[in-house]
Amino acid sequence: MDYGLIFLTLSPEFVLAVAAMAVMGLDLTVLKGTSRIYRMTAAAGVMAIGIFTAILLLQYYVKDASFPLGMLVQNPLNLLVKKVILFVALTIGLLATEVRFTRNVGEYYALLMLATIGMMLLVSTENLLLLFVALELTSLSLYVLAGYNERSRESAEAGMKYFLFGGMSAAFLLFGFSYLYGLGGTLDLGSLGLALSAHAADPLLSVALILVVIGFGFKLAAVPFHFWAPDTYQGAPIASTMLIGSASKVAGGYAFLKLLLIGFGAGGWSGSGETITGWAPLLALIAVLSMVFGNLAALAQTSVRRLLGYSAVAHAGYLLLGFFGSESDAYHSVVFYLTVYALTTVGAFGVIAAVQGKGRDLTLRDFAGFSRKSPEMALCLLVFILSLAGIPPLAGFAGKFYLFAAALKSDPGHMGMLAAVSIGVVMSAVSLYYYLQLLKQVFVADPIGPVLRVKAGFLGRSMILLLAFCVITLGCAPGIFLDLITGAVISVSR
Amino acid sequence: MLAWTIILSFAGALGVLLVPKALVRWVALVVACAGLACGFFGAIEFGGGPVSMSIVDLPWIAPLGVRFALEADGIGVTLVLLTGIAAVVGVLFSWNIEKRLSEYFAFFLTLIGGVYGVFLSADLFLLFVFYEIAIVPKYFLIAIWGGTRKDYGAMKLVLYSFAGSALVLIGILAAFVAAGGSSFALIDLAQAEYSVEFQRWAFPLVFVGFAVLAGLWPFHTWAPTGHVAAPTPVSMLLAGVVMKLGAYGALKVALPLFPEGAIFWRDILAALAVTGIVYGGLVAMTQKDFKFVIGYSSVSHMGFVLLGVATLNETGLSGAVLQMFSHGILAGLLFGIVGRLVYDRTHTRNLDELKSLNLRVRMPFAAGAFTVAGMASMGMPGFSGFVAELHVLIGAWRSVPVHGIIAGIGVVIGVAYTMKAIQTVFFTDAGDTDPGVETSPTYAPFTVPERAGVWMLSLTSLLIGLYPRILLDWITPTFQTPLYEGLRKGAGW
Numbered sequence: 001m002d003y004g005l006i007f008l009t010l011s012p013e014f015v016l017a018v019a020a021m022a023v024m025g026l027d028l029t030v031l032k033g034t035s036r037i038y039r040m041t042a043a044a045g046v047m048a049i050g051i052f053t054a055i056l057l058l059q060y061y062v063k064d065a066s067f068p069l070g071m072l073v074q075n076p077l078n079l080l081v082k083k084v085i086l087f088v089a090l091t092i093g094l095l096a097t098e099v100r101f102t103r104n105v106g107e108y109y110a111l112l113m114l115a116t117i118g119m120m121l122l123v124s125t126e127n128l129l130l131l132f133v134a135l136e137l138t139s140l141s142l143y144v145l146a147g148y149n150e151r152s153r154e155s156a157e158a159g160m161k162y163f164l165f166g167g168m169s170a171a172f173l174l175f176g177f178s179y180l181y182g183l184g185g186t187l188d189l190g191s192l193g194l195a196l197s198a199h200a201a202d203p204l205l206s207v208a209l210i211l212v213v214i215g216f217g218f219k220l221a222a223v224p225f226h227f228w229a230p231d232t233y234q235g236a237p238i239a240s241t242m243l244i245g246s247a248s249k250v251a252g253g254y255a256f257l258k259l260l261l262i263g264f265g266a267g268g269w270s271g272s273g274e275t276i277t278g279w280a281p282l283l284a285l286i287a288v289l290s291m292v293f294g295n296l297a298a299l300a301q302t303s304v305r306r307l308l309g310y311s312a313v314a315h316a317g318y319l320l321l322g323f324f325g326s327e328s329d330a331y332h333s334v335v336f337y338l339t340v341y342a343l344t345t346v347g348a349f350g351v352i353a354a355v356q357g358k359g360r361d362l363t364l365r366d367f368a369g370f371s372r373k374s375p376e377m378a379l380c381l382l383v384f385i386l387s388l389a390g391i392p393p394l395a396g397f398a399g400k401f402y403l404f405a406a407a408l409k410s411d412p413g414h415m416g417m418l419a420a421v422s423i424g425v426v427m428s429a430v431s432l433y434y435y436l437q438l439l440k441q442v443f444v445a446d447p448i449g450p451v452l453r454v455k456a457g458f459l460g461r462s463m464i465l466l467l468a469f470c471v472i473t474l475g476c477a478p479g480i481f482l483d484l485i486t487g488a489v490i491s492v493s494r
Numbered sequence: 495m496l497a498w499t500i501i502l503s504f505a506g507a508l509g510v511l512l513v514p515k516a517l518v519r520w521v522a523l524v525v526a527c528a529g530l531a532c533g534f535f536g537a538i539e540f541g542g543g544p545v546s547m548s549i550v551d552l553p554w555i556a557p558l559g560v561r562f563a564l565e566a567d568g569i570g571v572t573l574v575l576l577t578g579i580a581a582v583v584g585v586l587f588s589w590n591i592e593k594r595l596s597e598y599f600a601f602f603l604t605l606i607g608g609v610y611g612v613f614l615s616a617d618l619f620l621l622f623v624f625y626e627i628a629i630v631p632k633y634f635l636i637a638i639w640g641g642t643r644k645d646y647g648a649m650k651l652v653l654y655s656f657a658g659s660a661l662v663l664i665g666i667l668a669a670f671v672a673a674g675g676s677s678f679a680l681i682d683l684a685q686a687e688y689s690v691e692f693q694r695w696a697f698p699l700v701f702v703g704f705a706v707l708a709g710l711w712p713f714h715t716w717a718p719t720g721h722v723a724a725p726t727p728v729s730m731l732l733a734g735v736v737m738k739l740g741a742y743g744a745l746k747v748a749l750p751l752f753p754e755g756a757i758f759w760r761d762i763l764a765a766l767a768v769t770g771i772v773y774g775g776l777v778a779m780t781q782k783d784f785k786f787v788i789g790y791s792s793v794s795h796m797g798f799v800l801l802g803v804a805t806l807n808e809t810g811l812s813g814a815v816l817q818m819f820s821h822g823i824l825a826g827l828l829f830g831i832v833g834r835l836v837y838d839r840t841h842t843r844n845l846d847e848l849k850s851l852n853l854r855v856r857m858p859f860a861a862g863a864f865t866v867a868g869m870a871s872m873g874m875p876g877f878s879g880f881v882a883e884l885h886v887l888i889g890a891w892r893s894v895p896v897h898g899i900i901a902g903i904g905v906v907i908g909v910a911y912t913m914k915a916i917q918t919v920f921f922t923d924a925g926d927t928d929p930g931v932e933t934s935p936t937y938a939p940f941t942v943p944e945r946a947g948v949w950m951l952s953l954t955s956l957l958i959g960l961y962p963r964i965l966l967d968w969i970t971p972t973f974q975t976p977l978y979e980g981l982r983k984g985a986g987w
Contacts, residue, residue, distance in 0.1 A: 332557055372594075391630055392623035398555065401619075404663075405558060408671040422664045429660040433653060436633065440645075443597075444637040478555050486557060 009065050009074050012054035012082070013117050019050025020113040027106025036105065040097045043109040047093040050113065051086050058083055070126030070188040076488035078124045081254050081335060085123065088247045088342045089116040091463050095350045096239035098460040101149050108148060108239075115141035115243060119251035126189040126262060128177045131255060135173070135219075139166050142248060145240035146232055154361070158235030162244075165218055165228040173215025179208035180263070189263040196264060209279055212259065213286065219252030220316040221309075223289040230297075233309030234361060238353045241305065245312055245349065246342035253319055253338050261327055283320050284420050290317030291427045298434045302363045304352060307434060308345070311388060314431060315341055318403055318424055324417060325406030331489045333406040336482060337399035340387070340474055344396060347467035348384040351377055354456035354464060362452075364438055369447030374454045377461070378442050380468040387471050389435040390428045395474035400428065402478075496536035496566050496614055497549050499529045499574060503581075503607030510599040519589060522599040526585045529606065530578030537571040542967050544974035546570075549614065558619070559677040565616030568972035569746065569815050572965050573613045573738060576822045580734040581606045583950055586943040587727040587830050590838075591639065598639060601631040602731075609735050613742060618666055619678040621747070622659070625739060629655045632720075632728070632736065639725040647723025654706055654716035661703030662743065665696050669751055672696075684750040684977050697755025701748040701763070707740025709796040711770035717796075718789030726833030729785070733792045733825035738818045741799045745814065749803065750977045753984040756806060764804040764890070764897040770797030772900060775907035779914060784836065784843040787915050788828045794908060795821045795871065795879075801894075801901055802886040806985045808973050810889020813882055815969045820878035820958060824871040827951040831867060834944060835860040836919070839937040845915075849922045859940055861920040863948045870955045872912040873905055877959035893985075 007014070023043045031039045058079050065074045093112055102108055118138030125131050143166060147159020181187060183205055184195035196205065217225035233241050260279055294314030301307035319341070322333040354377060355370075356362055371378035387396035404421045411417050454461070474481055506525030510518045540547050546567040554562040566574075584602065591598050604627065611624030629652060636648035670678060673686035688696070706713040717737070721729045749756050756763075774794030781787045799821070802814025837843050840851055854861045870877030873884075883905060890898030958965060973982070 329557075371597075386630065392626045397623070397626070401667075402558065404667055405670065405675070408667050409675045418664075418668060421667060425660045425663050425667075426657075429653075429656040432656050433649075436649070436652065440637060443634055444645075479553070482555065482557055 005065060006067070006072070009062060009067075009072055011061060012057045012086075013120050015053045015057065016050050016113050016117050016120075019046055019053075020110040020117075022046050022050075023109045023113070024106040036100050036103065039105040040100060043105050044093050044097045047109050047113060048090060051090045051093070051116075055083055055086050058086070069186075070190055071130055072124055073126045074124060075492045077331065077335070077485070077492045080484060080488050081123045081250065081338075082120050084335075084339045084342065085116065085119050085247045085250050088250065088346060089113075089243070091343075091346050091350075091467060092239055092242045092247070094463050095242065095346070095353055095460055098456040099238050099353050099356070101237055108145070111141045111145050111148075112239070112243060115145065116247065119247055122251045122255045126258065128180060128187045128189070128192070128263075131259070132170075132174055132177060135215075135252075135255070136170060138248060138251065139170065142166075142240070142244055145243065146236040148240060149237045152235070154231075154235030155237060156235075158232040161228045162232045162236075165225070169215050169218035169225060172211045176208045176211025176215060179204055179211065183208065189259065192263045209264070209282065213279070213282060216252060216256040216259070217286060220249060220256070220319065221313050222286050222316040222320065223293045223313060226290070226294070226313045226316075229313055230301075230306045230309035233312065234303055234305045238305075238349055238356065242346050242349045242353075245308070246345045249312075249316075249345075250338045250342050253334060257323060257330060257334050260323060261330060280324065283323055284416070287317045287320035288420055288423050290314060290320070291424050292317075295427045295431045295434075298431065301434070302365070304362050304364060304367070304438060305349075307364070307438070308348060311431065311434075312345070314427065315388070318400055318428075321407040321420060321424055322403035324410045326410055328489050329406035329409060331492075332482065332485050333399075333402040335485050336478065337403055339481065340395040340399040340471070343467055343470050343474070344384050344387045347380065347464060347471060348388065350460070350464045350467060351381045351384065354454050354460050355452040356455075364441050365445075365448070366452060367438065367441040368445040369451045370442045372447075373451045377454050377464065380464050381442060382439060383468045383471055385435050385439055387475065389432050391432075393472075393475045395471045395478070398475055398478040400424075495532055495539055496571070496574065497564055498532040499536070499578070499610040500564075500607050500614065502528050502532065503603050503610060507600045507603035507607060510596050510603065513596075515595055518595050518599055519585070522588075522603065523582070523585045525603060526578070526581040526606070529610070530575075530582050533571070533574040533578040533610075536566065537575060537968070540566045540568075540571050540968075542568060542971060544971040546616070546975055546977070548616070551616075554617075555619075559675070560619040561617050561677075561679060562620060563616040563679060564614045564620075566614060567975060567977075568968035568970070569742070570613045572815060572819055572968055573735075573742060574610060576738065576819050577606065577609050577613065577735050579950065579954060580731055580822060580826055583826055583830070583947040584727045584731050584734075586947040587730060587834055588725075589941065589943040591725070591727075593639065598635070601634050602727075605631040605635070605731065605736075609739060612739050616680055617678050618670075618680055618683060618747065621680075621743075622663065622666060625662075625743065626659060628736065628739060629659070632732070635728045636720065636724045639728070640723045641725065642722050643719070644723045647719045651716045651720035651723075654713065658703045658706030658713070658740070661699050661706075662747075663703075665700035665703065668692075668696055669700075680747070680750065681977055684980060687980075688752065690754045693752040693755035694758050695755075697748055697752035698759055700752070701744050701756075701759070704740045704743030704748060705800060708737050708744065708800060709740070709770065709793045710800055711766055711773055711793070711797070714770060714774070714793045714796075717793055718786055721789040721792065721829065722783065722785045726829060726838070729829040729833060730826040733788075733829055734822040737792065737796055738822055741796065741803065741814065741818055744800070745803055745811070746977075749806070749981055753981040756981065757984050760804055760806055761894065761897075764801055764894040767797045767800035767804055768897045768900045768904065770794065770800065771904035772797075772907060775904055775911055779907070779911040782845055784832050784845055784848060784915070784919065785829070787845075787911065788825070788832055791828070791871065791908070791911065792821070792825050794904065795825070797904070798883055798886045798901065801890055801897065804897075805886070805889040805893045806981065807889050807893050807987055808970060809885055810893065811973055812966060812970045813885025813887075813889050816878070816885055816958075816962065816965060817882035819965060820882040820955065821871075823951050823955050823958075824867055824877075824879060827863070827867040827948065827955070828871065830944075830947060830951070831860055831864045835863070835940060835948075845918050848919045852922075854920045856937060857940075859945070859948075863952065864920060865916055866952055867955075868912040868916045870952075870959070872909045875959070876956065878955045878962070879959070881959060881962040
């Protein structure tokens with residue numbers, strides 16, 4: 001085995017790991033005893049350098065490669081998704097400097113980066129075993145990140161809930177993987193797909209499928225595995241929420257899609273009766289439940305972060321609809337949507353972080369009169385929220401539209417898919433109601449108490465503006481990014 | 495040239511946020527006038543005939559076959575002109591807005607830009623994008639600057655609009671997939687030859703989805719509450735152009751794409767439209783609030799548009815477009831008079847209170863203007879309303895005669911409630927009034943922007959009434975374009 005090639009392929013992850021060590025080392029030695037703002041800035045700076053280097057490496061240095069048993073697969077599409085994750089993690093790292101809630105700065109940033117490494121591995125492996133290991137690396141870092149604020153009960157609750165549900169679903173997932181291994185006799189997704197499509201229909205396969213769906217359903221916060229989402233979104237330190245709600249969704253969603261498309265065979269559903277008909281009905285059910293429940297539950301929320309938590313549940317539902325597209329459409333729509341969703345989510349939470357400081361949880365009413373105090377941040381919030389609601393010409397609309405179109409195109413004339421998409425469309429109309437409740441406070445309502453003040457500095461503000469710019473650009477000219485995906489998909493589709 | 499209407503409006507929306515407050519009104523006025531001018535010269539450039547003129551055609555979202563394609567046809571330019579006029583008058587009537595001025599005009603011009611976009615789109619995806627862009631600003635315009643029950647009115651309006659556009663979106667997606675999933679161009683979709691069963695269920699989805707915004711009975715209830723809640727210039731715009739978006743969508747998307755569906759559902763649609771005409775008229779008659787009278791009259795008049803659409807023949811369809819134009823002008827005028835000239839000075843809209851104010855003597859200009867507008871809207875020959883409703887009724891007589899007769903009764907009801915409003919508010923015998931009122935201080939004189947707006951709208955209506963061919967020469971040939979080929983074949987003309 002060529003160890004040099006492995007190192008080359010993994011160099012971005014390696015750079016990040018070094019940066020994580022460096023952050024911890026610096027924080028314990030040179031910066032010990034200095035004020036928190038220095039330590040925060042230094043840590044964010046090191047993280048930014050690490051991520052920049054990693055992105056450059058991905059862009060210019062890392063070559064396409066594939067290692068035995070699908071342990072590590074480096075292809076253009078994986079690289080693209082990794083770059084998205086890195087970019088999102090970078091914005092989160094920089095935004096996190098605005099929320100100075102902890103004294104253990106070095107460890108916090110190190111954990112952010114470790115989680116990011118986990119996600120990158122998750123994206124680039126096509127092997128059941130490494131998939132699980134990468135997922136655990138991500139999850140374990142995220143559990144700690146969620147419960148990181150040692151002085152907050154809510155943070156502790158958030159971490160605990162996330163950990164308990166996460167641990168349980170990881171167990172299910174591993175159990176499911178063991179069945180898959182038993183049935184296919186291999187850990188490599190590609191050969192597994194071949195083995196399974198040759199296999200006769202088997203109840204054990206359905207069991208394995210359900211177990212796998214439970215595992216990833218948790219990651220995506222799809223109903224009925226969503227119970228952690230509102231509490232974690234609300235209680236965790238806000239930078240942790242951003243990571244859980246964005247980059248972790250990108251990695252989890254993409255890995256799930258690959259597992260289903262490759263591992264269960266691309267043509268493994270619908271029509272041809274003798275092959276695996278497993279995942280379509282199950283996934284459609286989960287998608288519909290998520291869209292309906294997430295949106296209806298969000299209607300009743302008063303806490304902004306909780307509201308976004310339930311809206312995340314709904315968005316997991318929309319996302320799953322894209323899985324039904326043809327292979328090319330599924331990759332296109334899911335990757336595009338995940339990217340857009342991640343950027344929008346970080347942006348929306350970024351605005352909350354910018355006004356929240358280390359203060360209490362914000363309710364809708366707290367935002368009353370916000371637009372008159374800080375018009376440009378209010379405008380950014382408008383962009384993010386309307387994008388989540390799927391209003392053109394913002395990116396969220398293009399993303400959702402593509403998901404729906406992909407799902408319908410997969411099977412024209414099939415009324416079941418039309419019904420699922422119709423529910424999605426109707427539910428996004430419902431979602432507008434609660435998104436407007438927030439915007440109403442921001443733009444319409446007169447302030448009752450003191451109006452929220454933007455506490456973020458220049459860095460935080462410019463990150464938020466940058467994200468808003470991305471959301472608008474991706475909405476007005478989705479072609480820019482879709483062309484990248486097209487190029488990548490062509491090179492990977494077999 | 496026509497593309498500039500859209501670009502200028504959106505640029506203007508951004509511009510008013512950046513210029514000093516003293517200039518905001520003027521910037522908005524210049525942008526609106528420039529939009530009207532571009533629309534006017536663009537219309538001349540287009541020149542008429544059974545063709546459509548491509549303005550812009552660029553690839554946009556390649557994997558879905560979406561193109562950024564703008565196109566002008568006779569119906570489009572007619573409605574672009576209407577939008578231009580409504581925008582200019584709307585800005586004039588917004589002259590006295592003080593609260594959060596720049597934001598107001600930013601939302602206002604965004605709405606206008608979206609409306610222009612809808613009327614010029616040749617790609618269904620693009621049309622839908624503009625359609626949605628036009629919806630969101632309405633919420634803020636009503637919720638921030640509105641009056642009576644503004645929260646309720648704004649939310650109701652937006653939720654109805656979005657429920658409608660959700661139906662449309664489902665229909666669009668289904669049509670796109672059924673047509674092969676490679677193009678969103680209206681013409682491609684219209685020539686896709688869907689199965690009859692598909693057309694029969696997709697048509698009502700798209701038609702009703704659009705028609706919600708046109709005030710189709712029984713989905714009209716957002717209209718009166720929304721109009722009453724909105725500030726005056728926004729009600730003028732809502733009734734003037736936004737309701738036309740819905741009718742336009744029904745005419746430009748639902749009919750050409752699903753002609754078989756349209757023929758199948760014709761009688762039911764005509765029945766709904768006629769119910770709207772009669773019901774809107776009867777309810778308008780019983781209202782105590784002056785603005786609600788106009789609000790319900792809008793539902794009634796939009797019923798004529800929908801009836802015209804449901805006739806599926808050339809006369810009726812042309813009448814529908816003409817009525818869209820005419821109602822756009824007249825509803826704007828009526829709302830302007832009621833909301834600005836009268837309400838802002840008397841501070842009451844209650845008919846019983848207005849009765850005692852002797853407005854004929856104290857506001858002769860408003861009395862005269864409202865009488866003219868009322869006469870025009872009830873269908874007096876010489877004004878645009880007459881020609882439009884006549885076309886619709888002739889068209890209806892040819893294809894759905896029974897509905898046509900009931901709609902004729904609707905015209906009579908229209909005369910009744912309009913006369914009642916004119917008589918009650920402006921011409922109640924001065925002897926009935928409290929003698930003390932005469933001596934009370936006079937109302938503020940009408941400003942130049944107000945007078946300019948009123949004259950502009952009244953003269954437009956008169957012009958179209960006296961010489962309807964200006965518009966009909968554009969509108970009628972449009973139904974000979976390839977887009978309506980399926981409809982022509984199906985309906986046999």
